Amino acid sequence: MAAKIAFILGAGPNIGQHVAKKFAANGYKVAVSSRSGVTTSDDYLGVKADFTDPLTVARAFKQVRDTWGDPSVVVYNASALHLAPTDDAFSIPVAAFQEDLNVNAASLYAAIQETVQGWKNLKASSKTFIFTGNLLNVAGAMPAMLTLGVGKAAAAHLIDGAVKSYGSEGYKFYYADERNPNGSPVGTSPDAKAHSEIYFQLAEDPEQRPWDYTFVKFKGFTKF
Numbered sequence: 001m002a003a004k005i006a007f008i009l010g011a012g013p014n015i016g017q018h019v020a021k022k023f024a025a026n027g028y029k030v031a032v033s034s035r036s037g038v039t040t041s042d043d044y045l046g047v048k049a050d051f052t053d054p055l056t057v058a059r060a061f062k063q064v065r066d067t068w069g070d071p072s073v074v075v076y077n078a079s080a081l082h083l084a085p086t087d088d089a090f091s092i093p094v095a096a097f098q099e100d101l102n103v104n105a106a107s108l109y110a111a112i113q114e115t116v117q118g119w120k121n122l123k124a125s126s127k128t129f130i131f132t133g134n135l136l137n138v139a140g141a142m143p144a145m146l147t148l149g150v151g152k153a154a155a156a157h158l159i160d161g162a163v164k165s166y167g168s169e170g171y172k173f174y175y176a177d178e179r180n181p182n183g184s185p186v187g188t189s190p191d192a193k194a195h196s197e198i199y200f201q202l203a204e205d206p207e208q209r210p211w212d213y214t215f216v217k218f219k220g221f222t223k224f
């Protein structure tokens with residue numbers, strides 16, 4: 001049987017590393033990608049890539065493919081934000097807007113493209129793509145975080161589009177969004193362990209659950 005491989009794009013000390021640890025503990029080979037390419041375990045494959053350039057995504061996938069093969073689980077966790085003054089959201093230079101949109105959306109597009117190409121010939125029971133979102137796809141604009149919000153809204157659209165396009169193949173796609181029990185955003189403190197538990201559950205379940213997967217720590221999926 002082919003090795004189970006998970007690839008986490010945008011893996012830092014919080015969500016990324018906890019998700020890596022969870023999948024590694026459950027028999028997956030784990031590749032982690034970031035601008036530093038540093039890994040917290042010699043067992044992981046470190047992939048150095050900067051998703052401000054969407055063309056780096058294909059190279060990152062090639063490194064994983066050439067080393068181990070195509071991943072059956074892909075997590076896109078990178079994000080970018082140039083904070084804007086609340087009363088002057090459009091003062092961010094166009095180049096900065098574009099850079100953030102590349103990380104938040106264009107490189108996600110490229111990652112989904114690479115993933116589904118790899119899945120065509122991959123013998124694996126559960127093929128799962130998870131994007132780490134937040135509530136900005138449904139909250140309306142928060143001017144200070146315009147570049148992040150535009151990206152999350154685009155990302156939700158891409159995930160929905162992927163479900164509609166490839167769901168019949170049994171491929172699963174998620175926009176995962178941790179919330180507080182009252183539905184408010186978890187802000188700057190997402191619970192990395194809760195993410196790792198939920199992401200593993202989504203990967204293990206052969207069925208597609210709601211793609212816009214809002215969840216609460218200790219509770220799981222919660223529709224708001």
Ligand SMILES: NC(=O)c1ccc[n+]([C@@H]2O[C@H](COP(=O)([O-])OP(=O)(O)OC[C@H]3O[C@@H](n4cnc5c(N)ncnc54)[C@H](OP(=O)(O)O)[C@@H]3O)[C@@H](O)[C@H]2O)c1
Binds near residue numbers: 132192
């Ligand atoms: N549900 C919510 O309300 C909520 C709240 C907070 C955060 N979030 C989401 O959670 C995710 C981040 O979580 P986290 O900070 O806990 O994760 P993390 O795994 O600790 O960090 C993410 C890593 O992504 C890497 N990264 C950033 N920009 C990159 C780029 N241009 N190219 C390649 N890698 C890049 C960074 O590593 P390098 O610096 O080495 O590149 C960073 O350490 C984001 O998608 C964010 O929007 C959601």
